[in-house]
Amino acid sequence: MIEIKDVSFTYESGESENSLRNINLKIKDGETVLLCGESGCGKTTLTRLINGLIPHYYNGQLTGQIYLDGKEVKDYQLYQIAPMVGSVFQNPRTQFYNVDTTSEIVFGCENMGLPVQEMLARLENTTKCLKLENLLGRSLFALSGGEKQKIACASADAICPNTFVLDEPSSNLDISSIKDLTEVIRQWQSENKTVIVAEHRLYYLAPYADRIIYMKRGEICNEYTREEFLGLDPKELKKMGLRALNPFDLMPEKTPEANEKSLQIDNFWFSYEKRGYPIVNIPDLTLPQGEIIGIIGDNGAGKSSFARCLCGLDKSSKGTLKLNGNALNAKKRRHISYMVMQDVNHQLFTEDVLDELLLSMDGENEEEDKVRAQEILAGLDLSDKLKLHPMSLSGGEKQRVAIGSAVASGKEIIIFDEPTSGLDYRHMLEVSEKLIQLKEMKKTLFLITHDPELIYKCCTHLMFIEHGRILWHRPMDNEAVRLLQEFFSHEKGSSAMAI
Known part of the structure; x- marks a missing residue:
């Protein structure tokens, strides 16, 4: 279980954007939570509280308590949190440590000191689940943005944590890859994993989220059940600064004119x-x-x-x-x-x-x-x-x-x-x-x-x-x-x- 009690946080730079104010949140084991809101509302900062990057990496003024499995995050070492919470960042390049895909997927397992046979078994299971067989043995530098994001997801999956935290995981993915990502999240759900996703693209995840949390200016403004959120009027979503739940039903706003050049x-x-x-x-x-x-x-x-x-x-x-x-x-x-x-x-x-x-x-x-x-x-x-x-x-x-x-x-x-x-x-x-x-x-x-x-x-x-x-x-x-x-x-x- 994850519990955040009366937490406020301001980065060392003093910037007001992305800071948090009076956050109170409980996330049950096996729950899938979607964090949404405009850029700068604090979604990413909230994920950093959960995976321990705050306070162990990002400095700033922090008040309140963050509990992970009943123990305060500040009382863990960051290496102790890593096998508990798998993280996928918005820019996957920031979490790569190798030059080829296979080494990157098993990198976390190597750091955990797992036996070779166990690492190979996890590699096989992860690549099969995420449909990545064709990406094995490839140079990370030769991959497209979406392919890099897939490898980042695979690296987190291979560690087999109980909780996954994803920050804009679909930002560089095509539609086919988003479907693959959805299947991965559904697989994690079937394994009773806790999944927390900060996203602007809502259409692929909202139908499967147990709870949707809407943030604004560093605060939790509202919480919705899946049914409540899917029932919101498109005009209300626009007013909240959120993307469409059915973007594929839209139509072009202008008819193109003939152009001779x-x-x-x-x-x-x-x-x-x-x-x-x-x-x-x-x-x-x-x-x-x-x-x-x-x-x-x-x-x-x-x-x-x-x-x-x-x-x-x-x-x-x-x-x-x-x-x-x-x-x-x-x-x-x-x-x-x-x-x-x-x-x-x-x-x-x-x-x-x-x-x-x-x-x-x-x-x-x-x-x-x-x-x-x-x-x-x-x-x-x-x-x-x-x-x-x-x-x-x-x-x-x-x-x-x-x-x-x-x-x-x-x-x-x-x-x-x-x-x-x-x-x-x-x-x-x-x-x-x-x-x-x-x-x-x-x-x-x-x-x-x-x-x-x-x-x-x-x-x-x-x-x-x-x-x-x-x-x-x-x-x-x-x-x-x-x-x-x-x-x-x-x-x-x-x-x-x-x-």
């Missing part, structure tokens, strides 16, 4: 040397210019690789892009394009948020650049973060800073890889509004996304990638909606969708 892709081809087969293989493709093009497909389908080829970032890739009648090789494409990566930690370089945006601007007029950068940050709800170090921000805030840098760059082609990963409803809307503004400025945008709400909010066109090939692309019309819904409902996502 186009981008022409010729003979795009890319392969990793060891793979022996192409990751991207697109003989020819014509796409509209100045539009918002959503890119969908399963994890590992080649979406991010296609984006890097488009930007000219993979120097070994082949092919040309014709823009305004001019053929652009990879070097030229790097000058006119900007890519917001799935893991934005790779592209945050400066000492504060404002400088991060200024870095992507031309610098011809410093004062004008500052004013424009501040306007962009205000539109992304980051005005109060101007002087903070980018790496001190939450995952969702970092995501918005990277998006702000893309907006500030003024490039003709901008590619966003999972731009709403870890964002709540309100911030997803702010991002979609920024994307629409860029479209109005005649920019061509590509959105790699598994977020149906974002697609319906702003995409004018849609394309589907499988095994590095474009199976179909079309305007966001009724047929595209049908194909999109088929993709989201199809178990594997796939070739059955070719048209």
Whole structure:
């Protein structure tokens, strides 16, 4: 049993966001609890109380008591909590200690000193349960974001704890992988495990949660049974800043207009040397210019690789892009394009948020650049973060800073890889509004996304990638909606969708 009594916590930095106030909570053994609320409401901080990272790793002002199996968390050593509470973080890279998947899955077991045969048995059971046989023996650096998240879940599962704490576990997963994650959680439930999940995506977990806890400004504002929560009106959910419970039933908000200008892709081809087969293989493709093009497909389908080829970032890739009648090789494409990566930690370089945006601007007029950068940050709800170090921000805030840098760059082609990963409803809307503004400025945008709400909010066109090939692309019309819904409902996502 987990019990939190009269707990308040403020981080050492003194930030008010993510702090907790007067938390009282009991979680029974075998209970599945969903924590929801807008970004910064304290969900992640609450999970850190349970897995012992507070007070054993994160410093701050803590009052009250946290009990794990009848003993205060502060009286445990962190290594004693690790076998009791398995943790899966929002960014799986932060919990990796190896370079290959198999070693990573058994790493916790090795630290527990388990016999080799026991470790191998757990490895087999975990990979079978999570359907990860095809990921064994792979380099962690070659995995997609969703595949990395699966390995993080497997590492926690192999330890066989009684409690699992997951922080935004679906943020980098495609629909098929979310179904797999749901099956894993259901398996844990059948084993009477305690499962606590902090999430913005509610649709996959709410039907199976025993209790839903809604947080706001560091406090528990309300608790719902499963039936009560599923019965909430969609307007009420929006008012609470929560994502839709049935996002696949939404419809596009705008009908795309005809566009005569186009981008022409010729003979795009890319392969990793060891793979022996192409990751991207697109003989020819014509796409509209100045539009918002959503890119969908399963994890590992080649979406991010296609984006890097488009930007000219993979120097070994082949092919040309014709823009305004001019053929652009990879070097030229790097000058006119900007890519917001799935893991934005790779592209945050400066000492504060404002400088991060200024870095992507031309610098011809410093004062004008500052004013424009501040306007962009205000539109992304980051005005109060101007002087903070980018790496001190939450995952969702970092995501918005990277998006702000893309907006500030003024490039003709901008590619966003999972731009709403870890964002709540309100911030997803702010991002979609920024994307629409860029479209109005005649920019061509590509959105790699598994977020149906974002697609319906702003995409004018849609394309589907499988095994590095474009199976179909079309305007966001009724047929595209049908194909999109088929993709989201199809178990594997796939070739059955070719048209």
